[in-house]
Amino acid sequence: MSQNLAHTSEFFSTNIVFINELYQKYLVNPNSVDQSWANFFKENNDEIKSILLDYQGPAWAKRNLKIIGCNEYDISSNSVKEVKKDNKSPVKNPVENSSSQELNLKLSKLIDAFKRFGHLACNLDPLNLTSANDVKEIALSTHNIKNEDLSCEVDYQGQKVQLQQVLANLNYIYCNKIGAEFEYIRNQAEKDFLTKQFENSAFSPISPNEKKKILSEIIRSERFEQFLHKRFPGAKRFSVEGGESAICAIEKIIDNSAKKGVKKIIIGMAHRGRLNVLTGVMNKPYHRLFAEFQGIPGIPEGITKSGDVKYHMGYSSDRDIAGNNIALSLAFNPSHLEAVNTVVAGRVRSTQDLLGDKDRYQALALLIHGDAAFAGQGSVAESLVMNGTKGYDTGGVIHLIINNQIGFTANPSDSRSTIYASDLAKSIDAPIFHVNGDSVEDVVRISQIISDYRQTFKKDVVLDVICYRKYGHNEGDEPLYTQPIMYQKIKDQQSLEKIYSQQLINEGSITKDQYQQMIDEFEKMLNSEFDKANSFKALEPDWLKGDWQNIKDGDNSPTKTAISEKKLNELIVKSTTIPVDFNANLKIVKQLEARRHAVEKGQDIDWGTAEALAFASLIEQGHHVRITGQDAGRGTFSHRHSILHDAKTAQRYNIFSTLASQKASFEVYDSVLSEYGVLGFEYGYSLNDPNTLTIWEAQFGDFANGAQIIFDQFVASSEVKWLRKSGLVMLLPHGYEGQGPEHSSARLERYLQACADNNLRVVNITNPANFFHALRLQIVNKDRKPLVVMSPKSLLRHKLAVSKIEEFSKLNFRPIISEEEKLVSDDKIKRVVLCSGKVYYDLFEARQANKINDIALIRIEQLYPFPAIELASELKKYKNAEIIWCQEEPKNMGAWHFVDDYIEEVLLQIKHKTSRSKYVGRIACASPATGYGSYHTREQKQLISQALGIEK
Ligand SMILES: Cc1ncc(C[n+]2csc(CCOP(=O)(O)OP(=O)(O)O)c2C)c(N)n1
Incomplete structure (x- = not known):
C-alpha cells in the first residue's frame, strides 16, 4: 500500500504535516489522539513510519512543522513533556535581545557543548543512586544566553527555529537516557555519521x-x-x-x-x-x-x-x-x-x-x-x-x-x-x-x-x-x-x-x-x-567437524617430514631470488646468497635457512604460514629476513612471495609490544584453522611470562577442558650466554610442568634440520598439538649448529639425537651425558678439546612427549655407563625435575645397572641467571667440567 498511499491518499499527500504531528503525539502517548487515529497508527505503524521518514528529512525538522502544537519539550528537565501552548511567548525579533548573528554564534557553541558534555547530564542509572550532574558546560549562563533569548528564532539545520525548541531538542537527544561520547573522534566522516544516526534515532519510533x-x-x-x-x-x-x-x-x-x-x-x-x-x-x-x-x-x-x-x-x-x-x-x-x-x-x-x-x-x-x-x-x-x-x-x-x-x-x-x-x-x-x-x-x-x-x-x-x-x-x-x-x-x-x-x-x-x-x-x-x-544422553563431541574434519585425534603414525633434495633446491632458489629492480640491503643479499650456497653445497645449512625451507615447503604445499612477534619480520637476532626493505624506496618484499598461491602465502607481522594480547590472538587464529602454520615468537623467551594466562588457561589446557585443539607454535629464545637474569631463560620448567595428557610438544632442539622437521610436523601430522620451542640465540650462528642436506631429505623429526662421533665401543663408554639444547655444543667442544672418547652425549631434542622408547634403546647400548643429566639452568629450573622421573623409569625398564641419573648443572637459585659475565663463564665451565669429569 505504501507507494500508493504516499502519493495518492489525501492523508499522506497534502496533510503530511498534520499526520506527522499527530503521529508523534501518538508515539508519546497513544491515548492523546482520537481513538480512530490511534487505531489507524497501530494497524499501519511500519508503513506510516517509513513514509514519514521519507517526508521528514532531518529528524528534528518535523518539530518545526506545527499545526496542532504537540511535542514541545520542557527544557528544564531531561524528559519529553508536552508543553501547553503558551500564548505568552510569541516569537521575538532577536534584535530586541542579542543580535541574530551573535545568538547563532552562542548557539553553535552551545550545541558543541551539548555534544561534548551532554552525556554528563544524562539519567543513566536505573537505580537513581547517581543523579545526573548539573553540567555547567551546557548551562545557558555559561554561554551568556538569557531567558529572553529563548523565544527568539535562530538558524538551526537550515531552518528558522525558536531557540527554546532547539534547546528542547538538544536536551532530548543529548541529555536523556543515552550518553553519547564521540566528539573526540578525529575523523570528521565518522563524527558526521554518528551525529546523524544518533540524532535521527532519538526520534525514530520502534515498531x-x-x-x-x-x-x-x-x-x-x-x-x-x-x-x-x-x-x-x-x-x-x-x-x-x-x-x-x-x-x-x-x-x-x-x-x-x-x-x-x-x-x-x-x-x-x-x-x-x-x-x-x-x-x-x-x-x-x-x-x-x-x-x-x-x-x-x-x-x-x-x-x-x-x-x-x-x-x-x-x-x-x-x-x-x-x-x-x-x-x-x-x-x-x-x-x-x-x-x-x-x-x-x-x-x-x-x-x-x-x-x-x-x-x-x-x-x-x-x-x-x-x-x-x-x-x-x-x-x-x-x-x-x-x-x-x-x-x-x-x-x-x-x-x-x-x-x-x-x-x-x-x-x-x-x-x-x-x-x-x-x-x-x-x-x-x-x-x-x-x-x-x-x-x-x-x-x-x-x-x-x-x-x-x-x-x-x-x-x-x-x-x-x-x-x-x-x-x-x-x-x-x-x-x-x-x-x-x-x-x-x-x-x-x-x-x-x-x-x-x-x-x-x-x-x-x-x-x-x-x-x-x-x-x-x-x-x-x-x-x-x-x-x-x-x-x-551425552552427545558425540563436535570438535573434529568442519575445517577440522581431516584432523585425527591421537594420530601417532610415523610422519614423514623429509622432502627431496631437488625440492629443497627449488625452494631455496625461490626464497632467495630478489626482483632485479629491488634495492635490497647488500648485507642481506649476502646472507641470502649464503643460504642458497649452503643448500646447493648440501652442507653448513644454518638455522635461518632451515626455518625458511620449512616455511617455503609448507607454503608450496598449500599451507598458509603466519608468524607474528616483536620484530618478527627481520627476526630479533637478525636471522630471518623474511621481509626485505628497499634501500631507496623502503618498499617491502616478502621472500616467499613467489611461492604464494591463492590458498597459501607467508604472512609476517612485527607485533605490537605485547605478549599477552598477541599470544592470545595467535592462539585464537590457530584454533580456527588447522591448516595454517601459526607461530608466535617471543623476543626473549622470558617475556612470554607476560602471556602466562594464555598459555595456562588456553594453550596448555584447552583440549582437555573444552576439546579444542591448536597447532600453535611458540618460539621462545632460550640459552645461557651470559646476558643476565632476564635474557637467558625461557623458563622451560614452566612449560614442562604443564605437560600431561599429551597436551603439548616441548622441544629444545640443537640441529637446524631437526627444527625444519619439527615445524613441518605441526602440519604434516594428522593431529594438532601446540609446539613450545626453546629456540636458539647463539646457535643461530654457531659453526657446529649446522645440518647437511641429507638430514632434511632422508631423516624425519628426531626426538632424540644419539651419539654421532666415533668413540670407544659402547660397552666401554663409562659415562653417558644426557642433555638438551645449547649446552650440548659446550659439552661437545669440551670433550673434543680434552680428547675424551669414552663419554657419550645424547641429546633429548623433544622433552615432551618424553621419548622414553627411543631413550631406552639408546641407553641399552651403554650397559656399563653411569648416567648424568646435564643442564645449564639452575637445579630448580630447566628440565631436571621433569626428566628425572622419566629417566629413572627408563633405567628401571631396561634394568640398567644405574637406577637414577645424576644431576649436573647450576645450583638452585632464585634468579634464572647471574648478571656478571665472569660468574657466568665460571659457572658454565664448572658444569661442563663436572659433566665430563674434567679435573680443574
Ligand atoms: C583475572 C581475574 N581476576 C579476578 C577474578 C575474580 N572475579 C570474578 S568476577 C569478578 C568481578 C567482576 O566484576 P565485573 O567485571 O564488573 O563483572 P560482573 O561480575 O559484575 O558482571 C572478579 C574480581 C577473575 N575471574 N579473573
Missing part, C-alpha cells in the same frame, strides 16, 4: 513488532533465570537479572549484522549472563543445560578427563535472520576475566582469511565485558591497541559492557579512576554510548547504530549498558554485607519485564492477555525441556 520482540527477549531472559533459581536453588548461574537489556542489545547486534552482510559472529564473554546467552541467543538446548545442572556431562565419558563448568562452555549454532544465515560461536572461556578478548579476535581474523573477506566485514568479534574487568584488566588495553594494526585488524570489535556498577563487591570508585568504565576505549577514538539499562528501547536503538558504525568504518565501538545486579556476585553471595544502600534499592526495583510490559500495555502495543500468553508459552517450553533433561 510494534519490534517492541514485542524486545519484550519476548526480556521475558525469555528473566524467566529463564527465575526458572533456574527455583529448580536449582543455590546453584551458581551468574544471573543477568538487572541487566536483561544487554541480551536485547546482543540480539539487535546479531540481527542488524546479519542483515548488513556479516556471516559469522564470534562472541567472547565472561560469567555474567553467559547461561542466558548460551540458551536464549546461541540456542543451546535448554534440556542440555538443565542436564548439566544435574551433573550429567555434555559429552560421553572417556573422551576427556577434565571438562569445565557450565558457565565456561562455548557453543556454536546457525541462525536465520530474515533469510540471512549467520553462524554464531560463543568462545570457550576461562575464569580469567578479559583473557578471551584477543583469542576471539584471532579467531575472527582467521575466519575472515578463510572466507577471503579482505574488507573484514563478514566476520565480527562481539566482546561482552563486565564494568570492573573492562576498566581493570590490562588485556583490554592490549586488545584495543592491537585492533587497528595491520597484523591484528579484524574490521572493528563491538564491545558491550554489562555495567552493573559493581565488581564482585567493589564499587566503581575502587575499580577505576575514571568517570566511566569504558574510558580506556577513548584512547583508540572509539565511539562510546552509555545507556540506561532500564530504557531498553534506547539500548536497542544504540545497538543498531553501533553495528552500522562497525560495518561502515570497520572500527571498534562500545556500548556501555548501565544496569544493576539483582543478586550478589553469584546467587549464594550476600550483597547487603558490602552494598547495603544499593541493595535496599534493588530490592524495591521493578524488573525490566515489569517496566517494559507495563509500558507496552499502556501504550496499546500489546494487551495484558497477549503478555500473559507470551509468559505461558515460554514457561511451558522450559518445563518440557526440564522434563527432557533427565533422559539426556
